[in-house]
Amino acid sequence: MKQRAMIQYPRSEKCYVSGRVNKIQVGMRRITLQDTVQLTASGEKTVKPNSPLVVYDTSGAYSDPQFEKGEAGGLPPMRAESYGRRKDLCRDEGRGAYRAKPGKIVTQLYYAKKRIITPEMEYVAIRENQQVETLGLKSYITPEFVRKEVAAGRAVIPANINHVELEPMIIGNRFLVKVNSPINYRLELQEPIREVEEQLLNYLAIGCDTLTALFEQEERPMEEADHLRSALLRRSPIPVGVNPLLATAWAGELDWPLFRDRLIALCEAGVDFVRLYPSLLRGECEQLRQRLLRPRSLEYRIWDNWFLAHKGEENFLYVHFDELCEILGSYDVTLSLGDGMRAVSIYDAAADSLRQEELKRVRELVRRAWDHQVQTMVESAGHAPMDKIQGQMKEIQYMGHGAPIFTSGPLLTNAACGLDAVGMAIGGAQAAWQGASLLCCSEPEEALRGKSDTRRGYYQSLIMAKIAAHAADVAKAHPGAGMRDHAICKAMAEGNREADAEALSLIPKRFLKLLK
């Protein structure tokens, strides 16, 4: 038996809460608190024990001393245990991947609409309100509430049936605000998989909720990126997303058949959500050239070149959108509709008619994705002054039929060069308070410029985004969100700061040096 967990929190132990309906074990973190010692008027000591605080835990089995890594270095395939009993799944013996049986649909959205509470739904319900229930309080977050939110499309549970190591989590406006971080690694390193694992463990320890894998780089063979992505999926208890276009683009001439094959391969590998730009059409893409500053993202440049090279052709993701959704649906891969028209300058954000145009298309695409039972998020990135954030969020909520909003920032200024993480924390907190459900961390300047060691920058962005997300949870009065704050203040008032407050703190002390 292994005594030392790979991720350790002070004064904390791993605990598991069993499902009532389904055979699930939800991992949580129990923080033991010191007794409250007080002096009575007569000068006697009274000692009151404090019940431990159970908090949301992203660290998976890595914070469990019992956990032993498997041969392949991955997590146990917990979710697959129940697959044998499922009549909607089949396994391609050749490719070894699960998929929906012909004519079947396996998405959480489909089951939610059918009024079926899946194990994933019960799992997230326990996860989201455990903190409250341990204090004997009631929370509105029940499995049935989760089902209703998913059925209405207001929440998604990104959980590819092939990501069998996943601990389900939920993204939606009525739930805890989540944080997504990009993950990458230094090209020159000798042991990429070890480096990816090390980064993953730090992300999980800080509280990262989802990852976007960005292993595709021009200098790197696509096979290697695929190899790394699979290694990450086998090790990751949290959802992993990708941008399939980047995972295809280097493979020569880009067209729908080629893209479709890559997409299927990614779905079979187990990616939980895909970030795509079906709403980025030729006409608007050309109009983008009128802006003061055009997007600098790789996706945008790929599409811009593609439109130039394929005169008269339209974005094939839009043209083949229904087929695209059918593929995603047969693995329950969540679709994240990117906003290709996002303003990347305060100047362009002032009157962003192109983004308005795109949102009309987003409104159409969300509806069509739902018709295919595909779970869907709407992305909102880019720049906007603070006074526009609330309006933007309300607009996207309306145009996206209430689908969860996945936002980076918005950034409130272009003038803080190299310090996007700060601007995104300021903007992200307000966006989350006003309705965004998933905050994306900034990619450090160095990463964009291809400089080598960017991990420190990634960690800093993640830490700031976590604080922004928590601030929004507190402002939205999410059940139990303030309990951690209150417990810390109680500990400080009772002089237990060093011990309790540091164990209770949102960001583990060992990461503070990253911002010092």
Add this chain to the structure above:
Amino acid sequence: MKQRAMIQYPRSEKCYVSGRVNKIQVGMRRITLQDTVQLTASGEKTVKPNSPLVVYDTSGAYSDPQFEKGEAGGLPPMRAESYGRRKDLCRDEGRGAYRAKPGKIVTQLYYAKKRIITPEMEYVAIRENQQVETLGLKSYITPEFVRKEVAAGRAVIPANINHVELEPMIIGNRFLVKVNSPINYRLELQEPIREVEEQLLNYLAIGCDTLTALFEQEERPMEEADHLRSALLRRSPIPVGVNPLLATAWAGELDWPLFRDRLIALCEAGVDFVRLYPSLLRGECEQLRQRLLRPRSLEYRIWDNWFLAHKGEENFLYVHFDELCEILGSYDVTLSLGDGMRAVSIYDAAADSLRQEELKRVRELVRRAWDHQVQTMVESAGHAPMDKIQGQMKEIQYMGHGAPIFTSGPLLTNAACGLDAVGMAIGGAQAAWQGASLLCCSEPEEALRGKSDTRRGYYQSLIMAKIAAHAADVAKAHPGAGMRDHAICKAMAEGNREADAEALSLIPKRFLKLLK
């Protein structure tokens, strides 16, 4: 002639704008931009020069290569040049300090109400809108507009007549949001003055607008603190504030006569604003004990002990408030009314009746200070969830009769232990957008715990606060606030990022490593 300035900005030069009415030279920073090179349809190069961007400059004479330090290491006493002609001032030969002649009042508020535009008012008017005027645009910020805002008490120009090295600046809701940083130094250092000067230069280079000098420490003789404070004042082109109570408390038994003498000494030394708690009364101070968490500030603890030791006595700052104002008025020292009742936990902020009580007293004190022609700010610190910030700011604006709000944060969570700077940037940006005029940087955890090297933490807080302040300027559409952002985007679009964008960036590149 000295060729190398003590503070250097890339692609920038110091320039001076002369006053139209008064004999003043307003130092600004002119950033030269590269030409715009484009290719015509016929493939010819067209070269369009870009006019330089003149930006607000806090670096004083230190960014002027011509500047030579004086014998005493201080800045030239520019403001004193005109004093000879003034009929309202006299100089105490013995103590060498200026003060108002008996029966005279010398505050900016007094002159503003008398419809007199002082050199200080013209100075700040030029400073605040130069950026716009260089582009040939008109700005509403004229000397007369400044006078009106000061006369109405909606803005203050902290400028003690004895701080003759000062470059006047203005704090008010209609002007650029300003940032205040605490300044301190490591006890164990051998050359404190050199260390203070080094810190000062870094603060100025980053864009610090005002300082709060915190040299008073229990371990340190008061004379030494006084000596350091004077050294700072002689070197600082920006206003310096103090907490006179801290500068008195260690001097044995604390009472009004003792405090008054210390206050006069500080006014004669040249401090531009004083942070005091006349609104912290015995009754409420005792009620604070009911809170989950009581303030941990030194001021609060001093008053708490004082009330215990002086049964039945009331806060002498409140009792002698009129005399206090008379003293401040005769040097034009700005009064900053501290909020002793601030909530220091999200929990207590939920229903903060004590703070409501205090605000009623603040409302009375602002009026009384104005009756004495004393420029006044209202402080608002402490904790509050995001959804309360707007309401808080509007309430303080009302209760303070529109006096400028000086805020730290508010902090939106207690759970981000050791990372207050992030929470304060998130909260500060919203507070500033909703009406706060001066943002106070957080004191790093280490400083509170008396750890040695805290400078890095101070710089980080300052950088984050500057970004928050600028984000608010952009959201409030302050004249020219967005110009820097737009210029950066234009440079990036034209491929001049490395050169221009880095020169234009809000935070000089050499400080970025502090957050990397």
